[in-house]
Amino acid sequence: MRFIFKTDYNQDIRLFQHGGQVFWYGLLGVLLLAAPFLVSGYVLSQLHFICIYAIVGLGLMLLVGYTGQISLGHAAFLATGAYTEALLQAAGMPFFISLISAALFSAAVGIIVGLPALRLKGIYLAIATFAFNVIVEEIITRWESVTGGNSGKLLKAIEIFGYRLGSQESFYYLCLCLTVLSVLALINLLRSPTGRAFVAIRDSEVSASCMGINLARYKTMSFALSAGLTGIGGALYAHKVGFISPEQFTLIQSIELVTIVIIGGVGSLHGAVLGAAFIIMMPQGISIAKGWLPDTIPQAGLQSVVFGLILIGFIVFEPYGLYGRWLKIRTYFDVFPFYRRGTFRRQRNYLRSERLR
Amino acid sequence: MLSQFLQLTLAGVAQGCVYALVALGFVLIYKATETVNFAQGDLMMLGAFFALTASVILGWPYWATILFAIVVMALVGMLIERIVIRPVLGYPTFTVVMITIGVGYVLRGVVTMVPGWGTETHSLKTPFGDQVIRFGGAVLAVEQIATIGFTAALCLALYLFFRFARLGVAMQATSQNQLAAYYMGIPVQRVNMLIWGLAAAVAAFGGILLAPSAFVHSNMGFIGLKAFPAAVVGGFGSVPGAIVGGLIIGIVEALAGFYLPEGFKDIAAYVVVLVVLLFMPSGIFGETARKKV
Numbered sequence: 145m146r147f148i149f150k151t152d153y154n155q156d157i158r159l160f161q162h163g164g165q166v167f168w169y170g171l172l173g174v175l176l177l178a179a180p181f182l183v184s185g186y187v188l189s190q191l192h193f194i195c196i197y198a199i200v201g202l203g204l205m206l207l208v209g210y211t212g213q214i215s216l217g218h219a220a221f222l223a224t225g226a227y228t229e230a231l232l233q234a235a236g237m238p239f240f241i242s243l244i245s246a247a248l249f250s251a252a253v254g255i256i257v258g259l260p261a262l263r264l265k266g267i268y269l270a271i272a273t274f275a276f277n278v279i280v281e282e283i284i285t286r287w288e289s290v291t292g293g294n295s296g297k298l299l300k301a302i303e304i305f306g307y308r309l310g311s312q313e314s315f316y317y318l319c320l321c322l323t324v325l326s327v328l329a330l331i332n333l334l335r336s337p338t339g340r341a342f343v344a345i346r347d348s349e350v351s352a353s354c355m356g357i358n359l360a361r362y363k364t365m366s367f368a369l370s371a372g373l374t375g376i377g378g379a380l381y382a383h384k385v386g387f388i389s390p391e392q393f394t395l396i397q398s399i400e401l402v403t404i405v406i407i408g409g410v411g412s413l414h415g416a417v418l419g420a421a422f423i424i425m426m427p428q429g430i431s432i433a434k435g436w437l438p439d440t441i442p443q444a445g446l447q448s449v450v451f452g453l454i455l456i457g458f459i460v461f462e463p464y465g466l467y468g469r470w471l472k473i474r475t476y477f478d479v480f481p482f483y484r485r486g487t488f489r490r491q492r493n494y495l496r497s498e499r500l501r
Numbered sequence: 502m503l504s505q506f507l508q509l510t511l512a513g514v515a516q517g518c519v520y521a522l523v524a525l526g527f528v529l530i531y532k533a534t535e536t537v538n539f540a541q542g543d544l545m546m547l548g549a550f551f552a553l554t555a556s557v558i559l560g561w562p563y564w565a566t567i568l569f570a571i572v573v574m575a576l577v578g579m580l581i582e583r584i585v586i587r588p589v590l591g592y593p594t595f596t597v598v599m600i601t602i603g604v605g606y607v608l609r610g611v612v613t614m615v616p617g618w619g620t621e622t623h624s625l626k627t628p629f630g631d632q633v634i635r636f637g638g639a640v641l642a643v644e645q646i647a648t649i650g651f652t653a654a655l656c657l658a659l660y661l662f663f664r665f666a667r668l669g670v671a672m673q674a675t676s677q678n679q680l681a682a683y684y685m686g687i688p689v690q691r692v693n694m695l696i697w698g699l700a701a702a703v704a705a706f707g708g709i710l711l712a713p714s715a716f717v718h719s720n721m722g723f724i725g726l727k728a729f730p731a732a733v734v735g736g737f738g739s740v741p742g743a744i745v746g747g748l749i750i751g752i753v754e755a756l757a758g759f760y761l762p763e764g765f766k767d768i769a770a771y772v773v774v775l776v777v778l779l780f781m782p783s784g785i786f787g788e789t790a791r792k793k794v
Binding site for chain 2: 208214260263264265266267268270271272274275276278279282285286395399402403406442444445446447448449450451452453454455456459460463490492
């Protein structure tokens with residue numbers, strides 16, 4: 145068991161709490177940097193997706209996990225990011241400008257969605273974001289002169305300062321770099337007053353506003369930041385897939401994005417990354433497992449059942465997600481042999497008024 | 502012109518009735534357990550499939566089909582409550598919402614995997630066939646009128662049940678305050694289970710009414726997603742609100758499909774819900790709950 149004796153306020157907000165963390169994250173960083181030389185092209189391609197989904201997951205985690213606002217419409221922000229990138233690239237903009245524009249435009253859309261969020265709570269917010277998602281999808285389908293409608297849009301490889309990122313490796317480093325930057329940005333944000341305000345809003349809106357937090361401002365900000373990150377993810381997604389069309393940004397996609405947060409563990413940045421990795425690897429796992437099953441079972445149905453069961457299983461048995469499971473295992477060994485089963489038990493509220501925030 | 506309007510409105514009302522039935526399922530479950538059941542549309546789909554099995558494969562008459570589907574779905578609903586919802590009772594709303602989304606995935610997947618069910622689209626025959634009534638220049642399909650009639654009858658039955666039956670009153674009490682109901686000797690968990698059964702049965706009824714106009718296939722549950730706007734417009738947690746909301750959405754959709762350019766029909770429901778939420782954050786009949794500190 146490690147005891148950290150804090151003697152300084154700055155110690156509390158340090159990036160790495162102790163030497164062990166420096167070592168393990170350093171090792172992870174080295175492995176990720178070396179990945180193109182270690183794994184096959186297919187695995188590398190999956191790593192692209194994990195990075196992209198991790199960025200989106202981080203954005204969603206900020207909104208759902210840290211600010212406590214529900215969104216079932218994040219595929220719409222993914223779409224705005226992807227289409228902004230596609231259009232600006234076609235117009236000949238340099239990559240960094242188009243990427244930043246994608247983020248800014250998505251954030252602007254996020255503010256528009258965030259405005260009703262100031263008055264809506266819980267399920268009403270979920271429905272409003274979900275309605276928004278459907279409307280955006282329909283706009284993309286119908287606005288053919290700009291978005292190409294159902295025939296979609298094609299994207300070329302990224303060019304940075306005249307250097308063409310055509311290869312798998314270079315695109316991997318770009319994705320990795322942006323993912324790490326997003327993680328660092330969020331860590332910094334969450335230890336700043338703004339991040340603390342988000343968490344306060346999540347825990348109780350009433351007490352947050354009593355503490356002088358401007359609910360409207362911070363909720364809108366959270367929506368904008370979340371949408372902006374998702375927009376960056378969308379831009380990368382568009383380049384990764386190379387072809388975007390409205391049916392990639394449906395409600396189903398939104399639900400899958402929320403699943404990243406749930407499976408990873410609500411309220412932890414690790415969770416966003418772990419959840420993204422899980423979501424990307426799951427279909428592969430299912431197709432491997434399908435080899436042992438009779439051929440009559442269709443892939444689509446099986447995937448849907450397994451996906452549903454995993455989602456239910458996580459919520460019932462491991463409400464803190466993958467990261468929570470890891471935390472429990474670590475705590476078990478940390479305090480061995482004094483781990484108690486109730487350590488991480490969640491509180492249940494049966495009274496309606498207690499559940500109002 | 503007027504007859505056309507009448508015809509569209511009737512079609513909208515008939516479609517709205519289906520939305521209203523699914524929305525009713527949402528509201529019943531929401532009122533009792535404060536869970537929003539995203540699998541409601543999929544329960545409707547499953548109900549339609551059971552009806553299909555009874556009518557096409559077993560060759561039963563229409564009324565027996567309805568009865569069969571409703572009974573089976575009531576059991577399915579209770580089973581779902583017992584297995585997945587009860588363990589998470591009292592957890593934050595969003596958690597439970599995600600569970601019902603998971604249930605929806607499982608139901609859809611299972612239906613796809615059942616041989617003879619999932620891969621094809623089927624149509625369910627009704628005794629009303631394609632008969633029409635001509636009324637002052639408007640052509641009204643008997644099927645649509647039957648849908649409206651059935652829905653009205655079901656609403657009346659539910660009203661009487663909640664008003665006069667012991668169990669119905671117990672359900673109302675549970676929905677108002679679980680803890681107080683528990684202290685009064687109401688078996689809250691069992692009541693919740695029965696409510697899930699009831700909601701699933703209502704959904705099955707909706708599925709049967711929807712089946713003749715839309716085909717029966719594993720993704721028909723997505724129509725249930727239009728019932729969300731219906732429930733929200735009416736105000737989640739209000740039974741008459743669900744009916745009114747469903748009718749509003751149905752009528753708006755039918756009229757938008759005819760008078761507005763292509764594409765508006767699909768999003769009309771969502772535009773309506775956004776507008777309503779903008780001005781009335783908890784719907785038309787919704788109750789506003791405030792936290793007292």
